[in-house]
Amino acid sequence: MLHHHLTGPPDAPPLVLGPSLGTSAAVWAPLLPALSRRFRVLGFDLPGHGRSPAELLPSPEPGRTTVGDLASLVLALADHHGWERFHYAGISLGGAVGAHLAAHRPQRIASLALVCSSARFGPPEPWHERAALVRAEGTTPLLETSPGRWFASAAGADTPFARRLLADLAGADPAGYAACCDAVAGYDLRSALHRITAPTLVVGGSLDTATPPAHARELAAGIPVGRLRLLDCGHLAAESPRELEAALLSHLQQAATESGTRVPPAG
Template sequence: MTPLHHEVSGPADGPPLVLGPSLGTSTAVWGQQLPGLSRDFRTIAYDLPGHGGSATGPPRDTGDTGDTGDTTVADLAGLVLSVADGLGLDRFHYAGISLGGAVGAHLAAHHPDRVASLALVCSSAHFGPPGPWRERARLVRDQGTAPLLDTAPDRWFSDESLAATGTGRRLLDALAATAPAGYAACCDALAAYDLRDRLADITAPTLVVGGSRDMATPLPHARELAAGVPRSTLEVLECGHLAAEAPSPLLETLRRHLGRAPTP
């Protein structure tokens, strides 16, 4: 398997906190929270396959392009565990945005001994029917991510003017630079993802963050997660899908959650 690019910051002896990104972004999606989180935590922010600094490489050993059409969230979770194993982390906190949240939820449901606490930001137990995700995967394999750049601000931000800010430009630049095969493989993972019948298996203390203006995963997705995970708390922020409009409230909410969680 091709290792995931990851960036480690914070005190070496701090409680480990793994940060998962959303589809089409990179570690930059956590840029506004990292300084605050890394004061007390050893943060490990990773890039999805073909995103940021990660090579596309197939999560499964099926070829050299990653364009197999059968990537799953379980595959992505396995890559994250490989990062944790490489750093000697038996147990860690986890926070993820959208697809990054789905990876964390899978880990918490299937590897409960590894996840000390979980935060799911603008995420879901099921991202809708597979057809649109398969169609987007085919589009990107054929034309790259360029066709997505015009519509991404509407999906990601509740105020499209955010696209012209430094934060918005960094996120859109990450989308433009994402390898088509890696993006498409993650679309395939979203198409096949459905954790609704395993939410009750998540035993880690869980924070669910929903965006009141999130058009990609509207509030019912967050409410479903909170209703299904036994030890969960729901917080609603005034933001769109990536919570980019609410950097300080998200940081404060995460720090409160992590402060109450058991030390890994």
């Protein structure tokens, strides 16, 4: 299975957190104290990222991996823990995994939060080019440009949190990272957004240059139950943890209440 960790009360509603391309479950670390007081939180690493081996991919050959493959690995985690339904929040590619599940396996998703994500991450060619570069040279060539894509400012890229995530990128398995690029390249959920019925929060970053606010607006407009919230942040919205935390907790509390699920009080 994907490497993962669990925090929070065992009897609390389950919440799965999906990371972005190039990072690990650590991208959610600033929000874990608040989220795990009220939910049973599962954070996972994508194949080839963190402590998840690239060998988990069913077809790691170039061009073969899909977002559906990644979603199946997440469902295997939920099945392992006996979770028929769970809340899901994901950043960027992690959000795409959740959106795929909500569109194709709606009975499994209690609520959905898409953070700085997209229904289509642009044309496939640049993603295939990045995959080829990483297969040839590893992730080192990405270390110079990623801070500008991930964070809203130079100061935001020079923090312990940012340095931890850049270390994750440096340590990513080239085969796993490239396969995830292939998944992004082939991802286009625009025609299936109307199938998402779970209460959905779409969070966009007003300073996000990787998935600008237009991507968030398209998601919110295409999902019948989608609500849009824009934050003053870059692509990795967890760099603004208090704002993202407040938006997520409000959304999750409302979704849990509407479904009749008991959520432990804060504190």
